[in-house]
Amino acid sequence: MYRYDQFDQALVNARVAQFRDQTARYLAGTLPADEFRHLRLRNGLYVQRFAPMLRIAIPYGTLSAKQLRMLAHIARKYDKGYGHFTTRQNIQFNWPKIEDVPDILADLATVEMHAIQTSGNCIRNVTADHLAGVARDELVDPRPYCELTRQWATEHPEFNWLPRKFKFAFSSSTTDRSATQVHDIGVHIIKNAAGEIGYEMVVGGGLGRTPVIGQVIREWLPEEDLLSYSEAILRVYNLLGRRDNIYKARIKITVKETGLAKFKEMVEAEWATIKDGPLKLKRADIARFQSFFTSFDYEASTASDTSYAEHLAKDSAFAAWAKRNLKAHRQPGYAIAFLSLKARGIAPGDVTHQQMDAIADLADRYSFGELRATHNQNLVFTDVRQADLYPLWQALVKLDLATPNIGLLTDVICCPGLDFCSLSNASSIAVAEEIFDRFESLDYQHDIGEIKLNMSGCMNGCGHHSVGHIGILGVDKKGEEWYQITLGGSSENKASLGDRTGPSVGREHIADAIQTIVHTYLELRANEDESFLACYQRVGMPPFKAALYPVAAAGEAA
Amino acid sequence: MSLLLDALGQPIRDLYLALADDAELPPVAAVIVSLSRWQAQADVLAVHAGAVAVQLPNTSDVLVLDAALLARPMLVLDFPGFADGRAYSQARRLRDRAGYPGRLRATGAAVVADQLAMMARCGISEFALREDQPLAICQAALSLEARPLPYQAAQDRSAAVFDARRG
Ligand code: SF4
Numbered sequence: 001m002y003r004y005d006q007f008d009q010a011l012v013n014a015r016v017a018q019f020r021d022q023t024a025r026y027l028a029g030t031l032p033a034d035e036f037r038h039l040r041l042r043n044g045l046y047v048q049r050f051a052p053m054l055r056i057a058i059p060y061g062t063l064s065a066k067q068l069r070m071l072a073h074i075a076r077k078y079d080k081g082y083g084h085f086t087t088r089q090n091i092q093f094n095w096p097k098i099e100d101v102p103d104i105l106a107d108l109a110t111v112e113m114h115a116i117q118t119s120g121n122c123i124r125n126v127t128a129d130h131l132a133g134v135a136r137d138e139l140v141d142p143r144p145y146c147e148l149t150r151q152w153a154t155e156h157p158e159f160n161w162l163p164r165k166f167k168f169a170f171s172s173s174t175t176d177r178s179a180t181q182v183h184d185i186g187v188h189i190i191k192n193a194a195g196e197i198g199y200e201m202v203v204g205g206g207l208g209r210t211p212v213i214g215q216v217i218r219e220w221l222p223e224e225d226l227l228s229y230s231e232a233i234l235r236v237y238n239l240l241g242r243r244d245n246i247y248k249a250r251i252k253i254t255v256k257e258t259g260l261a262k263f264k265e266m267v268e269a270e271w272a273t274i275k276d277g278p279l280k281l282k283r284a285d286i287a288r289f290q291s292f293f294t295s296f297d298y299e300a301s302t303a304s305d306t307s308y309a310e311h312l313a314k315d316s317a318f319a320a321w322a323k324r325n326l327k328a329h330r331q332p333g334y335a336i337a338f339l340s341l342k343a344r345g346i347a348p349g350d351v352t353h354q355q356m357d358a359i360a361d362l363a364d365r366y367s368f369g370e371l372r373a374t375h376n377q378n379l380v381f382t383d384v385r386q387a388d389l390y391p392l393w394q395a396l397v398k399l400d401l402a403t404p405n406i407g408l409l410t411d412v413i414c415c416p417g418l419d420f421c422s423l424s425n426a427s428s429i430a431v432a433e434e435i436f437d438r439f440e441s442l443d444y445q446h447d448i449g450e451i452k453l454n455m456s457g458c459m460n461g462c463g464h465h466s467v468g469h470i471g472i473l474g475v476d477k478k479g480e481e482w483y484q485i486t487l488g489g490s491s492e493n494k495a496s497l498g499d500r501t502g503p504s505v506g507r508e509h510i511a512d513a514i515q516t517i518v519h520t521y522l523e524l525r526a527n528e529d530e531s532f533l534a535c536y537q538r539v540g541m542p543p544f545k546a547a548l549y550p551v552a553a554a555g556e557a558a
Numbered sequence: 559m560s561l562l563l564d565a566l567g568q569p570i571r572d573l574y575l576a577l578a579d580d581a582e583l584p585p586v587a588a589v590i591v592s593l594s595r596w597q598a599q600a601d602v603l604a605v606h607a608g609a610v611a612v613q614l615p616n617t618s619d620v621l622v623l624d625a626a627l628l629a630r631p632m633l634v635l636d637f638p639g640f641a642d643g644r645a646y647s648q649a650r651r652l653r654d655r656a657g658y659p660g661r662l663r664a665t666g667a668a669v670v671a672d673q674l675a676m677m678a679r680c681g682i683s684e685f686a687l688r689e690d691q692p693l694a695i696c697q698a699a700l701s702l703e704a705r706p707l708p709y710q711a712a713q714d715r716s717a718a719v720f721d722a723r724r725g
Binding site: 005007008010011013014021022025030031034035038039121151152154155156157158159160161162235238239243273274277278282284285288 | 619643644646648654675677679680692695705710721722723
C-alpha cells in the first residue's frame with residue numbers, strides 16, 4: 001500500500017496544527033461559528049443529531065492492520081467504543097467531543113491517516129474497487145491512479161470552495177464494483193488498440209435528491225493527462241456550477257443544464273491550455289506510485305494444500321461461509337475473504353473496538369497485514385492462503401463477523417438514519433433489523449440469491465437507495481415514518497436508477513412489502529440463475545405492483 | 559479602513575480610492591472602478607491622470623478581458639462569502655492563461671486568515687482584510703516557512719511535491 005514520505009507527512013502534520021489553531025479560536029470565540037463550520041467540515045467534523053461525527057478518510061478503502069488498531073484506540077479513547085464504515089469506504093465515529101478532535105487527528109497522523117476533505121464542498125475521498133490488485137477481471141490496479149488523484153486533490157488551492165461536494169471513483173475491471181457511474185467523475189482505466197493505458201472519463205453522475213447516471217465526456221484520455229483533465233473539469237465546474245440553490249449545485253445539474261456537448265467543449269478548451277503544463281504525468285511518476293501497489297510474496301506451495309477441501313467436506317457451516325464470503329483470487333492457492341459487517345442486531349457497517357483489534361491481528365496473521373473497506377460496508381482480506389481459511393473462519397465466527405450473507409438480502413447498505421443523522425425522516429437501522437428477522441433463514445436467502453437492498457433515511461441518499469435492486473427511502477408524512485420503495489436500480493456496469501413502485505408504505509408494513517416483492521420474484525423468475533435484477537428487467541414493474549398494493553394499500557392514507 | 563497586506567503578509571499602504579459608480583472621478587487619485595463603469599467610461603478612464611484599477615465581479619469571464627483591461631496596474635477580485643470560491647479560478651486563469659502581470663487584490667467578506675494561503679497560491683498578491691481579522695494570525699497564515707511544500711505547483715512557489723520528488 002502507499003506509504004507517506006516526508007512531504008506527505010509534513011502536509012498532514014501541518015493540517016493538524018492548523019485545525020488545532022482553528023478549534024482553539026472557535027472555542028475562544030474569535031472564529032465565528034459559521035466559518036468554523038466550513039473549516040471543521042473540511043476536517044471531517046459534522047455536528048449531527050446528538051453529537052459531533054468525525055469521518056476519517058480511508059483512501060480507496062485500503063487500510064493496514066496498524067491503522068485499524070489506531071481506529072480501535074480512537075473508538076475506545078474518544079468515542080463510545082465503536083466505529084461505522086460508510087458507503088464511501090470511510091469510517092465514522094459518532095460521539096467525539098469537538099475539543100478532542102485535534103488530538104484525534106494528531107493520533108491519526110502518526111499512522112499516515114487524516115480526515116482532510118471528508119466533508120464540505122470540496123473534492124472528497126477517492127474510492128476504488130475493493131478488489132483492486134487481486135480481482136481476476138482487472139486490467140491494472142487502479143490504486144496508483146487513485147493515490148495520484150488524492151494527492152492532486154488534497155489542499156488543492158483552487159477547489160476548496162466548490163459549489164458542492166465532489167466525488168471521484170475509479171474502476172479498471174470488467175465488472176464495475178465502485179459505482180463509477182453515479183459519481184461526479186467516474187474514471188474507467190482502459191487500454192486502447194495500441195495497448196496503451198488511458199481512461200474513459202464519465203462525468204455528472206450522482207445520487208441524492210436527483211439521481212443521475214453519468215455520461216462519457218471523453219472516450220479516450222491518455223494516461224499522462226489524468227490530472228490536467230480533472231483540473232479542467234473542476235475549473236469549469238467551479239466557475240459555472242450554481243450557487244443559488246443547494247439542490248442544483250452538483251455537477252450533474254451543471255452538465256444537465258449546460259448540455260454535455262457544450263460542457264465538454266468548455267472543458268476541452270480549458271484542458272488544451274493546461275495539458276502540457278506541470279500536471280502532465282511522467283512515466284516515472286506513475287511508476288513510482290505503482291511501486292507501492294505490487295502484489296505480495298505469494299507462496300507457490302499453498303496451491304497443493306488439501307486441508308481446505310477436507311474442511312469444506314466435513315463442516316457445512318464453513319462450506320456455507322466459503323460459498324458466500326469467498327471470492328476467487330488470481331493466485332492459485334489464495335482466496336479473497338469477506339468479513340460481513342451485517343450480523344443480526346448490529347447496525348450495518350458498525351464495528352466495535354474489540355473487533356477492530358481482533359481483525360487487525362487476523363490481518364497480520366492471515367492477509368499480509370492489510371485489509372479493505374468496501375462500499376457495501378463490509379471488510380475484505382484480499383490475500384488469504386487457502387490453508388488458513390478454516391482457522392480464519394473459526395476466528396471470525398467468534399467475532400460475529402462470519403455471517404455468510406455477502407451479496408444476499410441481509411447484506412444491506414444502510415445510512416445511519418434516524419439514529420444519528422439530523423437530516424433523517426425515518427429510521428433506517430431499525431428497518432434493516434426487521435428485515436434481518438424476516439429473512440433470517442440463510443437457506444431462504446441463498447435461494448433468493450444475489451440481491452442488493454439499499455436504504456436511506458432521507459432524500460440525500462447516503463444509503464444509495466436509488467441504485468439498490470430494491471431501494472428503500474425514508475419519507476416524513478406529518479411526523480410519521482413512511483417508506484418509498486424502488487425496484488431495478490443498479491450501480492454496476494449498466495447502471496440504472498430504481499423505479500418507484502407507487503405510494504409509500506407505513507412503518508408497520510415495510511417488512512411485509514419487502515417480503516411480498518421477494519415472493520413475487522421467486523414466483524416469476526425463469527430459473528434459479530435469473531437474479532432479482534435480471535428478472536425485474538425482464539418482467540418490469542406491473543406484476544410487482546399488483547402483488548404489492550393489495551397488502552400495502554391498507555396502510556396508505558391517500 | 560481595512561488593513562492591506564502583501565503576499566508575504568507585510569502591511570502596505572492603500573493608495574487606491576474605491577469609487578462608487580455614481581461618484582465623481584477625482585482629478586489625480588488612483589482609483590478602483592467597477593467593470594461596468596470601466597466599460598461605460600473607457601475613454602475618460604483611459605486618460606485619467608491617476609492609476610485606474612478595475613474590480614471584477616466573480617461571475618465575469620476573465621478570458622475575454624481586452625488588452626486595455628489586462629494592462630491595468632491592478633485588478634480586484636471579489637470573495638463575497640466563505641463558501642463562494644469562484645474568484646480562486648478567476649485568479650488562476652488571469653495568471654496562468656491571460657498572463658496578467660499586475661497586482662491582484664482580494665476583497666470581500668471571505669478575505670480572512672483561514673483563506674489567505676490558498677488565495678496566495680492562486681496568484682492573489684494583496685489582501686484587503688476583513689475588519690475583524692487579527693494581523694498576527696493573518697501574517698502567520700501567509701508565512702511561507704510555516705507552510706509545507708504543497709502537492710500542487712501554483713503561483714506562490716515554482717516547485718511542488720511532485721517536482722521535489724522528481725529530484
Ligand atoms: S441519507 Fe439522509 S438520513 Fe441517511 S445519513 Fe444521509 S442525510 Fe442522514
